[in-house]
Amino acid sequence: MEIKSGNEVQFRQVYNELFPVLMKVAYHITYNQDVAEDICQDAFIRFYDKNMAFPSMDDAKFWLIRVVKNLALNNVKKKARENASIEKIKKAPMAVLNPFRDGASELLIQESQQTVRKAVAQLPDIYRTVIVLKEYAGLDYRQIGKVLGISESNVKVRVHRARKDLEVFLNREDVNVP
């Protein structure tokens, strides 16, 4: 189905379907919900304003993910210059507590989430992007390659190296796995 980004009905459809994915991508690169929200807003406004035609929902998705990923990485670079990135993650207030879980396990989960997010934030850009797209955006290797403009085998290698780094970071932190 062709998607016209300036068409209101189709825009809403794309928005409802893709906002969560984009928010995850933006968040897991920047680790700041407000910044991630701004980035998603920016991306969707561009999407609507440009009034482009996409052959399929997937193409629209890849375009949006690419835009969000780039905006997020730019933001991270800017933040890194301010040298506050990791400190902010440590201090960042955790999101809404899940009311269906008991307090103790909630605390454990939060701690573990913190650790993981910190570990992901420590990855070099090219590995972090691949991991975020794989684990949080749910893309397969072929799709990741398409978004990033790299080959599938390149994606494979990056995923492997990213996991290797993550393993080191996580073992250092001694994670509690739920």
Added chain:
Amino acid sequence: MCLDDQILNTYLDGELEEPWKSQVEEHLSYCTSCKIRYNSLKKIKETVKSAALTQEEIQPHQDRVLAMIEKNYLNKPAKKKFLGKEIKFTVPQFMGVAAAFVIVFAGAFSLFGNREASSIPLPDVNNTINLEKITPVKGTEVTTQSKTLDDYTLDEILKYLDGKGYSVDIHLKSIQPIEQPAVAEPAPVEEAPVEEAPAEETPVIEEVTVVEEAPVVEVVETVEETPAVEEAQPAETVKE
């Protein structure tokens, strides 16, 4: 031979193609060390995945951004998308062009208006200029140029000048050899003062020197192809 991490990761992500996939599965079924390694990689993957932003966390952002986009974009589509956008770009340009036209026209009108109003005697001058222009434009060559003077016999010219109160001296010069650069000098001249005009037959260079109280006009007519640009000017004055 045991499996390396990259193969295990690829298998873990469900990206391993069929011939190898079965082999890996078979290997994992009996190799404990690989199974352990596989499980720890799986644990890393799941740990990372578990830290994902949840839908409860996403929802408020999703609602807020949509509200903003609805307010500023979706709810005024006609204005924003067509008129709003285009006018935003075209108005300054259009205004600029319009302003330029106004300035050009205003300038033109003020200039021409002043001129027409203040210059009543000017049309006369303009007319003569136009008349003069018609002939020289056609004949930039010496021949056509001299023809205008040739229209008058020497007699007529002298009579005209006499009528105007000029006293005229006419000298005859001999023909210059062509090899000599025409511009160089008036060249050796055999001066023979003549009182009466020898009419049109005069085969030589004529030099008409008009001597009077105030305006001194010189007319030089050459048979040779000397550049007539300088001569043209005095010739016109004489005709006047």
